[in-house]
Amino acid sequence: MLSKRPSSEPITQQSKLLPSLFEHIDEDQRLTVFHVGLALPETVDFFSRYRCKLHFVDLFAELPIVSNEENNPSLGQQFGDLLRFSPGTRFDICLFWDLFNFLDSDAITAFLKELRPYLHTGCLAHGFSVHNLKSTQSDQLYGIREIDTLRLRARPAALPAYAPHNQGRLKTLLSGFTFERSVLLPDSRLELLLRAKA
Amino acid sequence: MIGPSIKIKGEVTGDEDLVIQGKVEGTIELSDHEVSVGQSGQVFADIKAKVIKIDGEVTGDIAGNEKVVISKSGNVRGNIVAPRVTLEDGAIFKGSIDMDPGDNSSGKLSLTSQQPANSPTPDIKSPGLDLKSG
Numbered sequence: 463m464l465s466k467r468p469s470s471e472p473i474t475q476q477s478k479l480l481p482s483l484f485e486h487i488d489e490d491q492r493l494t495v496f497h498v499g500l501a502l503p504e505t506v507d508f509f510s511r512y513r514c515k516l517h518f519v520d521l522f523a524e525l526p527i528v529s530n531e532e533n534n535p536s537l538g539q540q541f542g543d544l545l546r547f548s549p550g551t552r553f554d555i556c557l558f559w560d561l562f563n564f565l566d567s568d569a570i571t572a573f574l575k576e577l578r579p580y581l582h583t584g585c586l587a588h589g590f591s592v593h594n595l596k597s598t599q600s601d602q603l604y605g606i607r608e609i610d611t612l613r614l615r616a617r618p619a620a621l622p623a624y625a626p627h628n629q630g631r632l633k634t635l636l637s638g639f640t641f642e643r644s645v646l647l648p649d650s651r652l653e654l655l656l657r658a659k660a
Numbered sequence: 661m662i663g664p665s666i667k668i669k670g671e672v673t674g675d676e677d678l679v680i681q682g683k684v685e686g687t688i689e690l691s692d693h694e695v696s697v698g699q700s701g702q703v704f705a706d707i708k709a710k711v712i713k714i715d716g717e718v719t720g721d722i723a724g725n726e727k728v729v730i731s732k733s734g735n736v737r738g739n740i741v742a743p744r745v746t747l748e749d750g751a752i753f754k755g756s757i758d759m760d761p762g763d764n765s766s767g768k769l770s771l772t773s774q775q776p777a778n779s780p781t782p783d784i785k786s787p788g789l790d791l792k793s794g
Contacts, residue, residue, distance in 0.1 A: 492760055503747040506757060510744065513760035518753065 475612045478645050479655040483555050483586045484609055487512065496553045496580070498522070498561050502605035504613050509606075517551070519544060521561060526623035527569050537572035545576045552582045556656075558589035559604040562636075563626040570627075570635045578638055585658040587639060590651055592626040597650040599624040664700045672705075680716070691725060699733050712742075 487493060493514035497505065501518040509516055521527070521544060529537045556577075562570055590600075601617040629652065633641055639656040647653055662668060666682035677694040680701040688695060688707045695709040701716035708723045714734040722728055724742035732750035741758045 501747060501751075501753040501757070503749050503751070506745055506747045509757075510759055515756060515758040515760065517756045520754065 472613050472615045474607060475614055477588075477610055477612050477653065479643055479653050480588060480606065480612070481609050482643070482655050483588055487554075489513075493554050494552060496556045496577075498556075498558050500603055502603060502613070502615070504605040504607045508608070517547065517553075521573075522564070522621055525564050525621055527565060527573075528623075529568070537569055538576065541569075541573050541576040545573075545580070547580050551580050553580055553585050554582055556581070556585060556587035557604070557606075558587055560590040560600060560602075560651075562589060562591060562632060563599075564621055564623050566623075566625060567627070567631075567635055574636065574638055581638075581658045583658060583660045586642075587654075587656040587658070589654045589656065590647075591629060591632050591644075591654055592650065593629070593646055593652050594650045595626055595628055597626065600649070600651065662701075678709075697734075706738075 491513065493509075493512050495509065495514055495516045497516055497518050498521050499518070500520050500522075501516070506516070524540075524544060527537065527540060529535070529540070535543075561573075565573060599620065601620050602614040603617055605613040605615070607613040627635065629644070636656065638659055640659060642655040642657050644655070645653040661679040662682045662684065664681045668682070668684045668686070670686045672678070672684060672686065672688040672690075674690055675693070676690075677696075678688070678690055679696045679698055680688075680703060681698040682700070683702045683704075685704045688703070688705050688709070690709045692710055694711040694713065695707055696713045697703050697716040697718055699715045701718075703716070703718045704720060705718075706720045706722070707718065708725075710725045711727055711729075712722055712724045713729045713731065714722075714736055715731045716733070717735045719737045721738045722736070722740045722742070724740070724745075726742070727744035727746065728740050728742040729746045730736055730748065730751040730753055732748045734748070735752040737754045739756045739758070740753075743759060745757050745759055747753060
């Protein structure tokens with residue numbers, strides 16, 4: 463449910479699945495979080511209530527992430543450079559937002575291959591996909607305002623490489639995750655809750 | 661205060677608060693005091709202080725014993741370790757934020773050698789900042 467807004471002002475969006483990321487987190491547990499996208503004030507403020515380490519990687523700034531044999535390094539090499547975490551890093555929570563709507567199949571496969579060693583078994587992840595491939599592109603910056611509320615800001619410019627996958631295809635591509643729940647949103651988008659497989 | 665026209669290369673230590681409006685390369689350690697990087701400040705250094713406020717540009721790792729504040733004009737590339745971190749609207753940050761420094765065995769904050777995932781390594785050769793002291 464989106465609140466009314468002037469076009470460039472941040473909006474809030476309720477999330478039914480975001481609370482699931484935190485429902486089994488107790489106060490003393492140390493969290494390691496992977497956040498795809500820019501660090502926003504409300505997200506840092508939100509996580510300050512937890513014992514946590516946040517890793518911000520703005521993959522959206524790298525779009526389009528493609529490989530052509532002549533000029534670009536391989537996708538694996540590109541994601542390897544972008545996801546350069548210290549050994550021993552294991553994420554409990556991943557916030558992908560709508561990344562998978564902007565990566566092609568090869569890029570998603572390469573991304574997950576590089577990310578996989580850094581995931582705890584049972585790591586929970588949140589993201590958005592589409593219910594209908596004709597769903598219009600959404601260019602938003604995502605922040606967490608409350609445990610069930612996102613804060614969305616319009617990006618200054620549209621992102622390149624919008625090419626969403628249908629849910630069946632995405633399930634195949636994200637084979638390292640189980641799809642725990644999905645919620646259909648009013649704009650024909652899907653909110654996803656994922657869990658990393660053992 | 662390090663004025664806008666001042667450039668320093670090396671290790672900055674001391675026993676008072678510091679405002680940086682100029683350029684500093686190296687390390688800055690004022691563990692019991694406040695370091696402010698002003699809007700014209702350019703720091704290519706690891707910073708360790710009690711409170712760190714950034715209105716300018718910092719490339720390097722930051723350890724705040726109490727808190728770190730990146731203001732709306734601040735631009736930081738590096739890893740932050742502090743019990744409290746505030747990002748103001750408009751601030752630019754690339755790296756990681758560790759808000760649970762309490763499990764460090766020495767009881768003091770320490771900077772890790774972790775690379776921020778999508779930010780380049782600062783072109784600084786640290787001259788051996790001893791983070792166990794304090």
